[in-house]
Amino acid sequence: MxxxxxxxxxxxxxxxxxxxxxxxxxxxxxxxxxxxxxxxxxxxxxxxxxxxxxxxxxxxxxxxxxxxxxxxxxxxxxxxxxxxxxxxxxxxxxxxxxxxxxxxxxxxxxxxxxxxxxxxxxLKGMTAEYLLRRTYAVKPGDNVLYHAAAGGVGLIFGQWAKHLGVDVIGTVGSAEKGELAKAHGYAHIVNYRETDFVKAVSEITGGRKCDVVYDSVGKDTFEGSLDCLRQRGLLVSFGQSSGAVPPVNIGILSQKGSLYLTRPTLFNYIATRAELEASAAALFEVVRSGAVKIxxxxxxxxxxxxxxxxxxxxxxxxxxxxxxx
Missing domain, CATH: 3.90.180.10 (Medium-chain alcohol dehydrogenases, catalytic domain)
Structure with a gap:
């Protein structure tokens, strides 16, 4: 036993x-x-x-x-x-x-x-891998917002995004977490307890807003995340730490700019042996290189x-x- x-x-x-x-x-x-x-x-x-x-x-x-x-x-x-x-x-x-x-x-x-x-x-590292490389393949010049930047996935995501040449806006709930996120690759930090993150994103991006928003918080951030997107931008809702997102009238996606919405999960991205090996290999590579520190x-x-x-x-x-x- x-x-x-x-x-x-x-x-x-x-x-x-x-x-x-x-x-x-x-x-x-x-x-x-x-x-x-x-x-x-x-x-x-x-x-x-x-x-x-x-x-x-x-x-x-x-x-x-x-x-x-x-x-x-x-x-x-x-x-x-x-x-x-x-x-x-x-x-x-x-x-x-x-x-x-x-x-x-x-x-x-x-x-x-x-x-x-x-x-x-x-789990956290391969989640960052599929988010950054497959759900939306980020590239230099993209405006990217990531909620809960000081969390487990967030700290890996920030480092990996920086390694890919992408400046990411990260939201946090305290000054201490903001310092931690900044030390892990985030170019801009927004403390959502002190600042309206939608307004902050608009200011940081010069009104252009974001190409993609990664949101694992759920209920508390969902509507604001939609408002952070440019026309035809993508909201990646991959968690719900604040609670489940309420039922959504999909017409809101049209009203806010013909937006895209997806609710991915890691296990659909590593369903085959080949996908698992490729995702793990990419993760091990960035960790062994020192680009991402765990x-x-x-x-x-x-x-x-x-x-x-x-x-x-x-x-x-x-x-x-x-x-x-």
């Missing part, structure tokens, strides 16, 4: 239980991974509260990304061996000391990338996952947080 964080009912951080589970044995095409670090992400709270439905019902082990060591192989596994360092992102199940995983959902961690870095960047700003024992969730939802964390089994 190994320890895991599971929920038996939906609710606040208090529903998280630290309990024994049987990891099972790897079957055909599977491996057993001993986790060394587990990533913490806002999507974990969505599964905890029931905002996102559990794919397997309850009880549910939370967590969508981790890194560790292969300690067991099932039949027919090629390309991996016991002792390999691996990382992954996927559906819930990572808040556990050991886990059986499909081998084709794992990527090897290259030299020069630590387990903690890998655990804390697979700073672990918070560490919690796995047993203290509830406190980690409280701090995350209370906006007390910045950048990357990992749970240590």
């Amino acid at each position: 190994v320890k895991a964080i599971r929920i038996h009912e939906h609710g606040g951080p208090e529903v998280l239980r630290y309990e024994d589970v049987d990891p099972g044995k790897p079957g055909k095409g599977e491996v057993l991974v001993r986790h060394t670090a587990i990533g913490l992400n806002f999507i974990d709270t969505y599964f905890r509260t029931g905002l996102y439905p559990s794919p397997s019902g309850l009880p549910l082990t939370l967590g969508g990304e981790a890194a560790g060591e292969v300690i067991g192989l099932g039949e027919g596994v090629d390309g991996l061996k016991v002792g390999d360092r691996v990382a992954y992102t996927g559906g819930p199940g990572a808040y556990v000391e050991q886990r059986v995983m499909p081998a084709d959902r794992l990527v090897k961690i290259p030299d020069g990338v630590s387990d903690e870095e890998a655990a804390g960047m697979m 700073r672990i700003n918070q560490r919690y024992p796995l047993s203290e996952a509830a406190q980690a969730h409280r701090d995350l939802e209370g906006r007390k964390t910045t950048g990357t947080t990992v749970l240590i089994p």
Whole structure:
């Protein structure tokens, strides 16, 4: 038996239980991974509260990304061996000391990338990759707005965008977070608690507004994000940390300039093995080159996952947080 964080009912951080589970044995095409670090992400709270439905019902082990060591192989596994360092992102199940995983959902961690870095960047880093390179391929000269610039995805996004030659406007909720975001590549910082971000964006862009807005905040920023777009601009709504966006009359997109709106998710961008490998390779490349640095700003024992969730939802964390089994 190994320890895991599971929920038996939906609710606040208090529903998280630290309990024994049987990891099972790897079957055909599977491996057993001993986790060394587990990533913490806002999507974990969505599964905890029931905002996102559990794919397997309850009880549910939370967590969508981790890194560790292969300690067991099932039949027919090629390309991996016991002792390999691996990382992954996927559906819930990572808040556990050991886990059986499909081998084709794992990527090897290259030299020069630590387990903690890998655990804390697979979901966030590959999210930044598809946002910047595929949902909208940013290029020098684009006006880009990113909400929650000091968050986990945001700090990777800012560095990567700067590496691509793009000046990004980032919104934050405090002066401290603004300094952090600026140190991670953002050319312009807007404190939304002190300034109307729509007016600020118009001023920064000389009235041109933005080609693309990336919004993971949701309810609190959705309407303002639309108002930050130029004609035929694109709003990428990829999260809802402030709550779900209310139902939208799509006629508003026409009224505000024939705008485009998309609601992407990482897992549709890494659905195939080839897509997963390409996204991970691009991420590892910018991290190993030093263009993007993954700073672990918070560490919690796995047993203290509830406190980690409280701090995350209370906006007390910045950048990357990992749970240590």
